[in-house]
Amino acid sequence: MQIYRGHVLVCAGTGCVASGSRNVQAEMEKQLEAFNLDKEIKLVETGCHGFCEMGPIVIVYPEGIFYCRVQPEDVKEIVEEHLLKGRPVKRLLFKNQITEEMVPHYKDIDFYKKQNRIVLGNCGFINPENIKEYIARDGYEALAKALTQMTPEQVIEEIKAAGLRGRGGGGFPTGLKWEFARKAPGDKKYVICNADEGDPGAFMDRSILEGDPHALIEGMAIAAYAIGSDEGYIYVRAEYPLAIKRLKIAIAQAHELGLLGEDIFGSGFNFKLNIKEGAGAFVCGEETALIASIEGRRGEPRVRPPFPANKGLWGKPSNVNNVETFANVPRIIARGSQWFASMGTEKSKGTKVFALTGKVKNTGLAEVTMGITLREIIYDIGGGIIDDKKYKAVQIGGPSGGCIPEELLDLPIDYDSLISAGAMMGSGGLVVMDEDTCMVELARFFLNFTQMESCGKCTPCREGTKIMLDILERITKGEGKEGDIELLQSLAETIKSTSLCGLGQTAPNPVLSTLRYFRDEYEAHIKDKRCPAGACTALASYRILEDKCIGCTSCARVCPAKAISGEVKKPHKIDPAKCIKCGACIETCKFNAIVKQ
Amino acid sequence: MAIKSPEDLKKIKDEALEEATARINDGTQIMVGMGTCGIAAGAREVMAAIMEEVGKRNLKIAISWTGCIGMCEQEVLVDVIRPGEKRITYGKVTPQVVPRIITEHVINGNIVEDYVVGKLD
Numbered sequence: 128m129q130i131y132r133g134h135v136l137v138c139a140g141t142g143c144v145a146s147g148s149r150n151v152q153a154e155m156e157k158q159l160e161a162f163n164l165d166k167e168i169k170l171v172e173t174g175c176h177g178f179c180e181m182g183p184i185v186i187v188y189p190e191g192i193f194y195c196r197v198q199p200e201d202v203k204e205i206v207e208e209h210l211l212k213g214r215p216v217k218r219l220l221f222k223n224q225i226t227e228e229m230v231p232h233y234k235d236i237d238f239y240k241k242q243n244r245i246v247l248g249n250c251g252f253i254n255p256e257n258i259k260e261y262i263a264r265d266g267y268e269a270l271a272k273a274l275t276q277m278t279p280e281q282v283i284e285e286i287k288a289a290g291l292r293g294r295g296g297g298g299f300p301t302g303l304k305w306e307f308a309r310k311a312p313g314d315k316k317y318v319i320c321n322a323d324e325g326d327p328g329a330f331m332d333r334s335i336l337e338g339d340p341h342a343l344i345e346g347m348a349i350a351a352y353a354i355g356s357d358e359g360y361i362y363v364r365a366e367y368p369l370a371i372k373r374l375k376i377a378i379a380q381a382h383e384l385g386l387l388g389e390d391i392f393g394s395g396f397n398f399k400l401n402i403k404e405g406a407g408a409f410v411c412g413e414e415t416a417l418i419a420s421i422e423g424r425r426g427e428p429r430v431r432p433p434f435p436a437n438k439g440l441w442g443k444p445s446n447v448n449n450v451e452t453f454a455n456v457p458r459i460i461a462r463g464s465q466w467f468a469s470m471g472t473e474k475s476k477g478t479k480v481f482a483l484t485g486k487v488k489n490t491g492l493a494e495v496t497m498g499i500t501l502r503e504i505i506y507d508i509g510g511g512i513i514d515d516k517k518y519k520a521v522q523i524g525g526p527s528g529g530c531i532p533e534e535l536l537d538l539p540i541d542y543d544s545l546i547s548a549g550a551m552m553g554s555g556g557l558v559v560m561d562e563d564t565c566m567v568e569l570a571r572f573f574l575n576f577t578q579m580e581s582c583g584k585c586t587p588c589r590e591g592t593k594i595m596l597d598i599l600e601r602i603t604k605g606e607g608k609e610g611d612i613e614l615l616q617s618l619a620e621t622i623k624s625t626s627l628c629g630l631g632q633t634a635p636n637p638v639l640s641t642l643r644y645f646r647d648e649y650e651a652h653i654k655d656k657r658c659p660a661g662a663c664t665a666l667a668s669y670r671i672l673e674d675k676c677i678g679c680t681s682c683a684r685v686c687p688a689k690a691i692s693g694e695v696k697k698p699h700k701i702d703p704a705k706c707i708k709c710g711a712c713i714e715t716c717k718f719n720a721i722v723k724q
Numbered sequence: 725m726a727i728k729s730p731e732d733l734k735k736i737k738d739e740a741l742e743e744a745t746a747r748i749n750d751g752t753q754i755m756v757g758m759g760t761c762g763i764a765a766g767a768r769e770v771m772a773a774i775m776e777e778v779g780k781r782n783l784k785i786a787i788s789w790t791g792c793i794g795m796c797e798q799e800v801l802v803d804v805i806r807p808g809e810k811r812i813t814y815g816k817v818t819p820q821v822v823p824r825i826i827t828e829h830v831i832n833g834n835i836v837e838d839y840v841v842g843k844l845d
Contacts, residue, residue, distance in 0.1 A: 130779035132771065132787035134746040167775065169746070188747040189786040213758040214791040252747065262733065263740035263748060271730040384736070385726035393728045 131169040133210060135159075138184040138251060140175025140337050141330075141369055147198065148183035154199040155185075158206040168210055171260075174338020174373075176251035177492030178238055181221065184251070186233060193233040194219040238489045241507045243470070243478050243496045246454045247331075250338030255373050258380040261341040267386050269460035273349050274394040282353040282460065283309060289464035290476035291456075295321055295412070295449030296527065296553050296629070298475070298542035301456075304446060307436035308354040311444035316356035318347050319440060319447045321417055322363035322370070325409040326525030327576060329556040331480040331492055332450035336363065336370035339454065340377035344387065346453030348398050349460060354446050357397045362417050365404040374402055409526075409580035413628045414447040416582070427584045428628035449554070451480055471497035475541030479552065485521075485559035486513045502536040505559055516561040519660075520644065524553025526573040527633030529640025530566070549640040551633070565662035566645040567652055570638045571599040577634040588631030591622040595638060604665040607653035616642065661723050664708050668724050673698040675720035682712035682721065745784050752785050752830055754778075757801035759792025765799035766818065773819035774802075777826045785830065798841050804829050815841035 137143075137152045152172065159165045176184050181195035185205065192215050194205065201219055208214045220229040221236050230236050244250075253260035261267070273282050287302030308316060320343060324332040335343060347359045363371055378400050381387040389397045403421045410416045411426040418440050420426040439445025455477060459467045468476050475497040481504060484490050488510035495504060501521060505511070512518050520530040529550035531538070538544055542552050560569065578592040595618050598611050619635030626632045642649060651657045658666040671682075671691075676698040683691040683699060690706040693699030701712070701721075713721045727733050741748060754774055758767050771789065778785055793801050798815030804825065805811045812835055814825060821839060828834045 129743070130775050130787070131743075131746055132775055132789065134744075136747075167771065189753070189788040211758060212760065212763065212791055213756075213789040259736065259740035260744060262737045263744045265737075267727075267733055268730075268737075271733055275730055383726075385728060390728075392730065392733075 129166075131167060133168045134171050134188040135168055135210070136171045136173045136186040136188065136251070138174070138176055138182060139172045139369075140179070140182075140251075140334060141367075142175060142179030143182035143184055144369070146179075146182040146196075150199045151183050151185065151197050151202060154202040155206070158202050159210070162206050162211055164206065164210055171254045172256065173253065174250045174255045175334040175492065177247060177334065177494075178236075178489065179492075180488075180490045186251075187215075190215075190231075191233045192231050193221055193236060195221050237510065238491065238493070238508055241499070241503060242494050244494045245458055245478050246335065246342070246451055246480060247338070247492065247494045249342065250334055253339070255338050255340055256376050258341060258377065258384060258386075261339070265461060266341055266457075267345055269457035270345050270348050270352075270386065271392050273352055273460050274392045274396055277460075279309060279353045279355060282349060285464045286353070286456065286459060287464075289459045289467040290471075290474075291452065291459060291467065292475065292542060293449060294451035294455070294479065294555070296524070296551070298552055301448060301452055304436065304448070305350060305353050307434070308356075308444050308446040311437045313444045315358075315441075315443045316354055317440045317443055317445040318351045318354065318356045318359040319414075319418070319421070319435075319445055320347055320359065320361040320363075320453055321412060321414065321447055321449045322361055322367075323405050323407075323412045323417060324364065324367075324450070324554060325407070325412050325580075326527075326554050326556045327573075328484045328558050329482045329525060329554045331482055331555055333367050333370050334480075334492055335450050335454050336367065337373055340370075340374050341381065342454040342457055343374075343450055344377055344381055344400065346456035347400065348387065348391070349456050350446060350448065350453065351398045352396055354444070356446070357399070359398065359400045360403050360421055360440070361400065362403045362405055362411070362421060364407045366407050371402060371404065378402070408582070409577070410582040410628070410630050413630060416628065417447065418445065427582050428630075430627065451555075472539060472541040472544075474543055479540075479555055481555045481557045483509050483557050483559070485557070486516070486561040486564070487511070487559040488513055497541045498539045500537045500539055501531060504540075504557065505536070509559065512559065512561050516563065519560045519562050519564055520566065521560065522558040522569065522573070522637070523556070524551040524636075525556040526576045527551060527629070527636055528553045528556070529636045530560075530569070530644060532644040549636070549643050551636070563660055563662060565603070565658050565660040566641040566648045567599065567658075568603050568660075568662055570641045571596065571603055573637040574599060574634065577630060581630065581634070585625075585627040585631060587622045587625040588627070588634065591618055591626075592631070592634050594618060595622070595635065599638070602649065602652045603658075603663045605652070605656045605663075607649075609653070611653055612642065612646070612649055657724075667708050668703060669701050669706055669708065669710075669712065670722055670724060671699050671701055672720050672722060675718050677718060677720075679717075681715050681717075685711045685715045687711065742782065742784060745786055746788075751807060752783075753803075753805040754785060754787050754830065755803040755805070756787070756789045757791070757793050757799060757803075758789040759796075759799075761792055761796035762799045762801065767800045769819050770800045770802065770817050770822060773822040774826070777822055781826070781831070783826075783830065795841065801841070806830070806833065809833075811844040812840060813842035813844070814839040
């Protein structure tokens with residue numbers, strides 16, 4: 128047995144790979160050899176730590192020293208100073224944004240302190256391409272327990288008692304879903320994992336697939352045992368090549384150890400897993416469209432009932448859950464439903480992973496206990512708004528969700544509180560917006576997304592979202608008319624209540640919630656032809672303040688449209704007819720003499 | 725090897741845990757002073773001896789290292805921290821002393837008084 132005194136963990140999640148972690152890893156390998164440390168220090172490639180903002184991330188154990196934004200040039204110093212001489216390299220440590228203090232240890236960083244990492248517990252800690260590292264962290268013990276000590280009914284009861292709800296959006300009780308599939312008559316049943324993560328800004332499922340693929344496999348095997356299935360499909364988008372690669376490795380390793388295949392744990396239970404790569408259509412996140420896509424048909428939803436639990440893949444009873452939901456399952460079986468149910472709010476148990484993006488200092492993945500407030504997520508974990516600007520709203524639940532204004536920041540987050548606030552949990556995307564964001568433009572952005580992703584099968588979604596988008600585009604261009612708001616509202620209600628699937632039923636949500644909390648911004652655009660946030664280019668105008676302009680001519684020189692004129696040392700003027708509103712003059716002016724209105 | 729029972733899984737887990745001791749550990753810790761002074765006095769050889777001894781005996785121990793502790797005169801310095809006990813600092817440790825420290829102190833809990841230079845709570 129090779130003993131190592133230290134482990135160097137290099138993040139190989141998609142975020143860190145994009146910021147160059149492959150080169151860091153290669154350099155680390157080279158330097159460890161150069162310093163003759165390759166027999167003492169083990170290099171471990173891990174999945175995502177969630178703190179992608181700070182990548183590439185390198186962590187050194189046993190101390191748990193956290194290095195951020197490591198470049199290949201820094202590696203030699205880490206090896207020589209830290210790994211050889213035991214002196215952590217201070218300049219690469221995480222710096223607390225408020226106190227400016229260096230924080231050497233992983234666990235002390237504010238971003239992680241308020242988190243409750245259960246589903247993400249292994250992400251960034253183990254090598255996802257080595258099944259033994261998962262086993263070292265109690266992996267597959269839950270499957271062993273389920274197969275050797277529990278009946279399928281007991282497994283379902285345990286999941287029901289835990290209060291686990293679907294993490295993909297709807298929040299349907301998982302145990303109940305399993306029970307429907309168990310009770311559905313049929314000799315062949317399927318377990319399907321929905322890994323078609325499509326919300327702009329959401330990447331928690333990808334991180335689990337990349338960082339802890341065995342948790343998903345184990346969760347699916349337990350689900351299969353519970354409903355009486357022997358075959359599963361993971362539907363994952365082809366845009367996730369690293370996730371697919373790691374999944375394939377994980378499935379092969381599980382087969383090799385007999386944790387997938389025939390007669391698992393000598394219990395007579397068989398289970399095999401297939402991967403189906405999707406082409407990345409948003410609508411395939413809807414379960415009936417997803418099933419159609421696996422079958423090789425066009426990814427279009429169909430009317431429910433019959434629900435997949437009775438008539439799913441190839442017409443057989445099927446159970447569809449999302450990645451994060453499955454990843455919760457082994458933890459619940461291993462530690463018990465009571466442990467799980469002790470976390471969270473009355474109707475929403477456990478934790479939820481949120482993808483924190485937008486105008487927030489610490490972007491990344493945060494797993495928090497249900498019932499935490501948005502203020503804690505945005506200010507304590509997220510570190511507050513970039514440049515300390517004023518918070519305006521957060522879009523929660525992606526294009527199907529809604530926005531939450533400042534007055535609701537202290538709302539405890541769970542499935543039901545978000546619905547009553549006009550938003551939804553969705554997959555857990557959180558896009559933070561500051562005072563410079565125009566809420567009409569935001570609604571237009573998300574509707575543009577759902578409109579493009581609409582499959583076109585049903586009329587309300589296909590035609591309705593197009594008309595809504597046209598109206599929003601007009602409003603942001605300053606061509607809004609009296610009656611537009613009322614028309615938007617009536618269209619939204621019709622589309623919500625008559626669309627075939629979740630895509631259409633939720634598409635108007637961003638419009639409805641911005642109307643609910645920021646109606647004044649719509650009115651300003653329509654009546655005053657003014658964008659209060661100053662974000663809509665078509666409504667903006669630039670003006671030079673005569674008393675501040677000293678006539679340095681620098682704005683006139685950078686203006687690409689030659690719209691600025693004036694004599695040296697005398698106040699300049701902008702010709703609105705020529706101005707293309709690019710903003711180059713504002714950036715150049717050292718005297719704050721140019722304003723955008 | 726194919727896993728056919730929960731016991732088989734346990735065997736693989738135990739093996740895997742040994743390989744991951746540097747990360748997953750709540751037991752005894754050995755720490756070697758690896759400042760320039762420590763290395764000059766032979767800390768790397770001591771480290772190699774500790775790793776060999778720990779590997780040979782299949783112990784689940786976290787071996788870590790630290791910078792100069794300040795008592796350069798006493799290098800090589802080795803700390804042994806057993807859970808719930810005082811942190812013991814040994815001075816002038818050579819590779820020859822390592823097996824004694826491991827068998828007497830790390831395994832059996834008897835401090836090797838001859839080499840102790842400090843005790844911390």
